[in-house]
Amino acid sequence: MAAHVETEVLIGAPVDLTWRLANDIGHWPDLFGEYASVRLLHRDGAASRFRLTAPPDARGRVLTWILEQISDPTRRTVHARRVGPGPLGQLSVRWCCIGIGGMATRLRWIQDFATRPDSPIDDAAMMSHLDFGSSTRLDRLRRRVESVARAERLAGGAG
DSSP, rough: OOEEEEEEHHHSSHHHHHHHHHHHHHGGGHSSSOOOOEEEEEEEETEEEEEEOOOHHHHSOOOEEEEEEEEETTTEEEEEEESSSSEEEEEEEEEEEEETTTTEEEEEEEEEEEEEOOOOOOOOHHHHHHHHHHHHHHHHHHHHHHHHHHHHHHHHOOO
């Protein structure tokens, strides 16, 4: 791989809740905002393959791609790779949830990639794009998870 991006966020919610929500693939459009839809194509134990579709861009183009991933709930890690066309010749993503003191989670994304030789952007531009986009998506996820954690604390405290 030619380039590497690491992004992380501290989430004010327990690691089990963060892990559960971040792995709820069907809700990724709401959690991350990057996807218009997610369709599970195949699941075999910890391995899954699904199609992601982005909302239309400014020119009305709709991008879609396949992601294959293996989840390890015990270690709270995911290893994924993008399959198929796009500006990236290769993309692998590793992410992990690390519990901190029972009430917080450090969520870290590690992306290794290489742009295709015929891509309109180079690795440096893609690295900047992925870094900004990842930070934005992780912050959106943080807000969603913390909102659910607050609601669960309130519901638990009401009884």
